[in-house]
Amino acid sequence: MKVRTLLSAICVSALALAAVPAHAGATFEAVKKKGFVQCGVNSGLPGFSAPDEKGVWKGIDVDVCRAVAAAVFGDANKVKYTPLTAKERFTALQSGEIDILSRNTTWTVTRDGGLGISFTGITYYDGQGFLVKKKLGVKSALKLSGATVCVQSGTTTELNLADYFGLHKMKFKPVVYDTADETVKSFEAGRCDVLTSDQSQLYALRSKLAKPDSAVVLPEIISKEPLGPAVRQGDVEWFNIVRWSLFAMIDAEDLGVTSTNVDQMKSSSKNPDVKRLLGVDVIKHGLGVPDDFAYKIIRLVGNYSEVFERNVGAGSALKIARGQNALWTKGGLQYAPPFR
Amino acid sequence: MSQMTQPGGPPKRPPPWNDPRVRAITFQVLVSAGVIAVGVYLVHNLLHNLAVRGISTGFGFLDNRAGFAINQSLVHYDESSSYGRTFVVGLLNTLLVSGLGIVFATILGFVIGVARLSRNWLVSRLAAAYIETFRNIPLLLQILFWYFAVFLNLPPPSEALRVGDSVFLTLRGLYLPRPEFGDGFGWVALAIVAALAASAALARWARARQERTGERFPVFAASAGLVVVLPLAAYLLAGRPVTLHSPELEGFNFSGGVSVIPELAALLMALSIYTAAFIAETVRAGILSVSHGQTEAASALGLRPGWTLRLVIIPQAMRVTIPPLTSQYLNLTKNSSLATAIGYPDLVSLFAGTTLNQTGQAVEVMAMTMAVYLAISLAISLFMNWFNARMALVER
Numbered sequence: 001m002k003v004r005t006l007l008s009a010i011c012v013s014a015l016a017l018a019a020v021p022a023h024a025g026a027t028f029e030a031v032k033k034k035g036f037v038q039c040g041v042n043s044g045l046p047g048f049s050a051p052d053e054k055g056v057w058k059g060i061d062v063d064v065c066r067a068v069a070a071a072v073f074g075d076a077n078k079v080k081y082t083p084l085t086a087k088e089r090f091t092a093l094q095s096g097e098i099d100i101l102s103r104n105t106t107w108t109v110t111r112d113g114g115l116g117i118s119f120t121g122i123t124y125y126d127g128q129g130f131l132v133k134k135k136l137g138v139k140s141a142l143k144l145s146g147a148t149v150c151v152q153s154g155t156t157t158e159l160n161l162a163d164y165f166g167l168h169k170m171k172f173k174p175v176v177y178d179t180a181d182e183t184v185k186s187f188e189a190g191r192c193d194v195l196t197s198d199q200s201q202l203y204a205l206r207s208k209l210a211k212p213d214s215a216v217v218l219p220e221i222i223s224k225e226p227l228g229p230a231v232r233q234g235d236v237e238w239f240n241i242v243r244w245s246l247f248a249m250i251d252a253e254d255l256g257v258t259s260t261n262v263d264q265m266k267s268s269s270k271n272p273d274v275k276r277l278l279g280v281d282v283i284k285h286g287l288g289v290p291d292d293f294a295y296k297i298i299r300l301v302g303n304y305s306e307v308f309e310r311n312v313g314a315g316s317a318l319k320i321a322r323g324q325n326a327l328w329t330k331g332g333l334q335y336a337p338p339f340r
Numbered sequence: 341m342s343q344m345t346q347p348g349g350p351p352k353r354p355p356p357w358n359d360p361r362v363r364a365i366t367f368q369v370l371v372s373a374g375v376i377a378v379g380v381y382l383v384h385n386l387l388h389n390l391a392v393r394g395i396s397t398g399f400g401f402l403d404n405r406a407g408f409a410i411n412q413s414l415v416h417y418d419e420s421s422s423y424g425r426t427f428v429v430g431l432l433n434t435l436l437v438s439g440l441g442i443v444f445a446t447i448l449g450f451v452i453g454v455a456r457l458s459r460n461w462l463v464s465r466l467a468a469a470y471i472e473t474f475r476n477i478p479l480l481l482q483i484l485f486w487y488f489a490v491f492l493n494l495p496p497p498s499e500a501l502r503v504g505d506s507v508f509l510t511l512r513g514l515y516l517p518r519p520e521f522g523d524g525f526g527w528v529a530l531a532i533v534a535a536l537a538a539s540a541a542l543a544r545w546a547r548a549r550q551e552r553t554g555e556r557f558p559v560f561a562a563s564a565g566l567v568v569v570l571p572l573a574a575y576l577l578a579g580r581p582v583t584l585h586s587p588e589l590e591g592f593n594f595s596g597g598v599s600v601i602p603e604l605a606a607l608l609m610a611l612s613i614y615t616a617a618f619i620a621e622t623v624r625a626g627i628l629s630v631s632h633g634q635t636e637a638a639s640a641l642g643l644r645p646g647w648t649l650r651l652v653i654i655p656q657a658m659r660v661t662i663p664p665l666t667s668q669y670l671n672l673t674k675n676s677s678l679a680t681a682i683g684y685p686d687l688v689s690l691f692a693g694t695t696l697n698q699t700g701q702a703v704e705v706m707a708m709t710m711a712v713y714l715a716i717s718l719a720i721s722l723f724m725n726w727f728n729a730r731m732a733l734v735e736r
């Protein structure tokens with residue numbers, strides 16, 4: 001039976017590849033025609049993408065897709081979500097099952113170069129960390145030699161883990177699962193001493209433990225994990241729309257435009273940067289979406305700071321500080337090219 | 341014949357479009373051409389699309405460094421090994437769990453299938469309950485049950501269940517002493533081989549004698565004695581060349597022994613128990629297919645019930661049992677790919693999962709994985725067909 005399933009899987013993927021046109025602008029046209037954006041997200045990572053108690057998807061990765069829908073359709077709700085595991089995500093994007101992959105995915109050179117996908121920007125600057133049981137009394141990752149480590153398969157996490165322990169001449173035993181739920185359950189049962197993943201996710205995963213206080217996040221950050229949305233390679237038009245939807249939110253924060261003051265700014269601001277951003281002074285941006293797409297994004301989704309605070313920052317259960325994700329003007333790394 | 345000799349020469353051949361041979365060949369050529377054309381079209385399209393998307397193709401990635409760790413490997417593997425090596429590791433892990441699963445499922449299935457037909461009411465009811473329970477619960481649930489509800493509820497390393505100072509059971513696995521073979525071990529190995537050969541010869545001799553004279557010889561006891569005594573003697577004479585290294589708790593984990601990881605244990609347990617339920621049914625059907633007259637004839641000859649089962653019923657039942665047994669073995673092997681649900685590094689989870697994801701070479705990786713399952717399945721089928729032919733009734 002399995003062979004037959006595999007066979008059909010391969011056939012389907014081959015046919016899908018045959019069926020999806022790949023020329024520039026194809027995705028944009030297809031999206032406009034079907035009337036919604038198909039967005040690949042994490043199946044449940046609080047703060048990044050998870051359905052709330054009413055089944056509505058929430059999170060910073062989700063808001064990126066909502067911003068794109070706002071830009072294309074003037075309606076942030078025209079998004080359909082495909083929950084994906086780390087293992088499934090790239091095939092889903094390559095085969096055309098989704099239009100955007102916005103699933104806490106790290107931008108790396110091999111992913112850009114070999115997978116036929118392109119990252120459009122950085123939604124969240126992250127780094128890999130470790131979560132350990134408090135009762136082990138471990139205070140530093142360098143004291144973890146000989147430990148059993150739970151990690152998720154098909155991630156950069158898996159690779160960094162091996163690099164870090166190898167570099168510091170420490171031994172470890174990996175236990176590798178497909179989903180975060182299994183990883184957490186097994187960490188909780190004591191199958192492993194340590195759970196490793198992107199640090200932001202450690203807080204989210206810790207909140208899933210029966211006793212979140214029983215585990216601590218170690219201070220070491222062992223890698224750079226710039227997380228961002230990705231699209232299929234070769235479709236420049238769609239790439240630009242996704243890229244500038246995120247830039248619009250960052251520029252809005254830079255210029256002090258929020259979802260609450262955007263209408264007032266639109267009618268009264270004298271700042272030429274604001275006027276261009278909101279489409280009051282029309283710049284022929286040539287992206288293919290309406291002149292005032294940024295205005296729609298800010299009204300319907302908010303600027304970067306609003307998105308950050310409500311999903312992972314002060315307004316959320318995770319309470320993550322802006323840190324590296326602060327604007328470049330405030331000592332952080334978030335920076336967007338200008339609207340002109 | 342009479343037509344041939346009729347005046348007017350040989351009979352007229354039918355026109356080609358009415359000739360069944362010509363028609364058959366034409367249709368076969370057309371169908372083959374169609375299949376090939378579709379295949380070529382699909383492959384061409386695939387390669388074209390991969391190229392347009394900038395997805396690299398080819399098997400070159402197999403030489404690249406994998407860079408991730410694996411928690412069970414039968415051959416040497418570390419982070420600097422290649423993706424090709426992860427294929428071998430995954431393949432061996434699949435073969436390990438399938439092979440062990442087939443052995444356990446067969447033993448358990450035969451015992452339960454025979455018990456199901458027992459005249460003892462309780463035994464046959466228990467066997468029936470076993471079969472109905474395990475056959476009707478989805479395998480995936482059973483795997484998750486064994487893993488999360490049973491094995492992960494064992495005590496942590498610091499409170500390990502122990503047998504003496506050398507065997508430990510924890511939720512991280514079963515730890516056993518690791519044997520180290522010293523210099524004189526060659527003699528022990530030689531003794532084992534010699535004992536096995538002697539047992540085989542003994543069995544042949546005993547059989548020939550029984551056919552000649554009707555006298556029986558206790559072959560089993562004698563062989564068992566040989567196989568134990570010879571190697572033991574060699575072991576003592578060679579100066580005890582095997583040392584055992586017991587596992588010890590060191591920091592976070594036990595180290596120093598051999599370990600069986602709970603992922604393997606849970607998967608093996610679930611696969612064996614599940615498949616045994618099906619095998620028990622085929623065994624029962626096989627035994628029932630042997631007519632009751634055979635049993636009666638056997639007891640008329642004075643054979644005891646145990647002998648009747650072993651010498652009369654089972655050999656005949658085997659003929660009916662082997663073909664469905666083959667498909668149970670194939671199922672078990674293919675079902676082992678559910679390993680991915682609990683993180684056992686089998687071929688699908690490791691190679692078609694992690695390696696595929698790290699490299700993005702979906703087409704190549706899937707093709708290799710499919711080829712492997714096909715090859716394993718064909719190998720099992722061929723072996724079982726051969727076995728079946730041997731077991732088939734030989735007319736005397």
Ligand SMILES: N[C@@H](CCC(=O)N[C@@H](CS)C(=O)NCC(=O)O)C(=O)O
Pocket residue numbers: 042043044045084085086104105106107152154155156157178179180181197198201205225227
């Ligand atoms: N950023 C890393 C890791 C991404 C990742 O998948 N992280 C896991 C770690 S917990 C996760 O989000 N799992 C959630 C899930 O699969 O439900 C990458 O792109 O490879």
